Amino acid sequence: MYLDYIARRFGVMLLVIFLAVSINFLIPRLMPGDPVEAQLMQLLSQGGGNLGDIAAMVDSYRARFGLDQPLWRQYFAYWESVLTFDLGFSLANYPERVASAISGALPWTLGLLGTATLISFVFGTLLGGLMGWPQARRAWRIFGSGVLLLSSIPYFLIGMVLLYLFVIVWPVFPAGGGLPFGQTPGLNWQTVQGIAWHAALPLASIVLAETGAWAIGMRGMIVSVLGEDHITLAEAKGLRPGRIFNRYAMRSAMLPQVTRLALAMAHIVSGAILVEVIFSYPGVGFRLFQAIQAKDFFVIQGIVLMLTVTLAVATFILDLIYPLIDPRITLRRKG
């Protein structure tokens, strides 16, 4: 039953969120020492922050998170703050709140990831189909193999190469950031152009690497679809090869690709984080990197939590959609 299936997937999603919050809570507290103080002392030793400010902050946190209270009390308090989206303050950029730091960076990441995934999925699936189809030109197979080899390399490594080639050697693209320096975003063509220009290389890094992954998946599907009887009958019917490719092979092979989307998302997100770092692209990944550098503990926690929860929700949504678009899946009991 569809409802059973939804319930199960929902359960998994809740479990993931529960685990994520709990792990987020436990790990720093499992480390020896007072987590907040340890971080703050480290900050101090690196010469960051003002002693007076920090002392005030430590006190307020102590009280807030009740670090002197039994663990389970702290746990509930943590849940409470999470559910109200209060993820604390940024240690490095006090008094900036973690939540606002994240929400400022989020749109950039979403834009980059969304576009990159869309382009890679479309191109990759098409390429994979052409690679697996015996009647397609051989050139596609050769081209595809090249793309495939590229895909084995982590995104950000490709990013570094692209950065070097197209920013240093041939200064075509800007070195980093989301917008040209000093430009304020507005609803105008100039903004769009600026964004596009700065996003080009990060986008290219992800697309170059991801496309191959989709292609190889699709190629595998097409090859196995080829052996199926309905392709033989389609040929027997005297249908045009193009139609057989599109309506008979691609369509039935493509649906499992969509499930792969759900599984691939965690992987794509991980890769994108590093790409942002290379290009100083002002997304969530870059903020995370900065936070790691600055030992900005709460920002790290906040971003990690947000990433996990977002992925869990997105996976759930995809899980919901897939049975609806594949007519083969009958989650209804027969008869």
Add this chain to the structure above:
Amino acid sequence: MARLLAFILANRALSAGLAILTAICIVAVLGPLLVDTALSRVGAVPPRLPPSQLYPFGTDGQGREMFTVIIVALPQTLKIGVTAGLISLAIGVALGLIAGFVGGLLDAVIRTASDVMMTIPGIAVMVLIAANVREMTVTLMAVIIASLSWMIATRMIRAQTLSLRDRGYVQIAILNGASPLRLVFVEVLPNLMPFIAASFVMTVSQAMLATIGLEALGLGPQNELTLGVTIYWAQFYSAVVRGMWWWWAIPIGALALIFVGLMLTSIGMDGFVNKRIGVRS
């Protein structure tokens, strides 16, 4: 054995992949014995020099001789990847076998755990742990990464165990009163070998990917040189912008080689594995 060799040679992707990986392993094992590892320390040689006859891979911004660095870093990177891969594989195979064979509640639990863990972006947890650890070592990294890479192997092995469990010879062995241990080691495991091998390659790939990712973010082992850490330092000292391409491009090249080797091997094994499952072709 001879048949295995013949098969490998016939499969182009597989032979190419294995050839690359073998070459890399040889370099990783023999290399450190043949170079002066002192050259890979900070200040050993004049810094920022491009590749030349004296320094074939140049020197980095902190005075390390790059050729030596690569030779020293390569085995470390491999160590993490392979160790993490082996640990993951062990966990994955064990869980997969149990889930497939025993079934029932245990299977449901393992399956759900694996689903849940797969949804969590590995890098998120790793960043969290790594940021909290005071001193990161190669072994610790391997363990952390292993704890997040076991799911692929589990799924694969579980699926195979399920299908093998219903095969004739297993049923007969059960009817003959074979003990579960005997069943596992004599009947099932040998037939799982191709899948275990394929899972191993995939797990190592994923582990290496995670390793590089963490290292590039600055969360890698602090006192040991790995390829990812080298890249991190290059990035830290803006090597890209300053045109010191040899500092980061060569480690990237080495990494690319490893990944390509792993991928070719994986593709090659795919063909073999699928034939055994009986996918129509």
Add this chain to the structure above:
Amino acid sequence: MTAPVLDVAGLSVEYRTSSGPAFAVTDVSFSVQPGGRIGLVGESGSGKSTTVLALMRLLRNGSIAAGSARLEGVELTGLSESAMRATRFARMSLVPQGAMSSLNPVLRISEQIGDIFDDHGIRHGAAARRAILDTLLNRVGLAAAVQDRFPHQLSGGMKQRVCIAMAIALEPALILADEPTSALDVMVQKQVMATLGRVQADIGAGIVLIGHDMALMAHFVDDLGVMYAGRMVERGPVRRLFAAPHHPYTLLLIEALPTFRARGRFRGIPGVAPSLLTQVAGCPFHPRCPMAVDRCRTETPALRPVAGAQGHVAACHRAEDVSR
């Protein structure tokens, strides 16, 4: 006599395998009259399906090594791919084995049948197309509503009928039915075969029915060809074959059929069919033949006319002794 719709002469088909060529079909000849029905019967691997695939030029990893096949006078083996494509389903169609997997799972029935019209250049307006599909489905005993369904929503028998509907959509002159009822239960088998026979008569097409079920053949076809290891070992009017078989294999196939009267043990045919990788010296059946003599091992018997019968041929050195 009128010209046959299909005239196959000396057809040989080879498959490429990693162990060398497999001689799947060797020197097979038969013909079909307009409106006539011929059956090709034999065990798995005898070459029946290969023959049909060869006629449709849908062989994978195989090719027609020799012989000719003329459809309405046109030589099929020499046609260009585009000419062949135009012929498929328009002049000669196929009812596949296993309709379960032959229908595209992600397309509606209306689209799958509609594709045939579209790609043979026959366009209709939406309403006209719907009406045509309605009529077509009715002809095979299906409700018009089936049009909008997906294959997985239909039963096995219904799916097979959809395949029959597709096969007659363009009213071809010849229908090749490859074991159309193997996967169905007996009652449904009967219905589907009845449907097939009826529509065939309606459009006046010839039929080549492939199968391994002698009883089914007895009820359906006019002529029967018995195949073994890629060769045709006997061919003739079906009643004649049953009354007086002239090949040991045919005799054994008939005797293997259970009847109400004969009780006791079933008689199977011991042994297995030979590998198709080698061209056997002598008669391919001799290792399993209860009547084999020395000559059978060394000399391949040719298809010779049987005395006292029109159109009955058999390939056996001891053909005359078989029915006694």
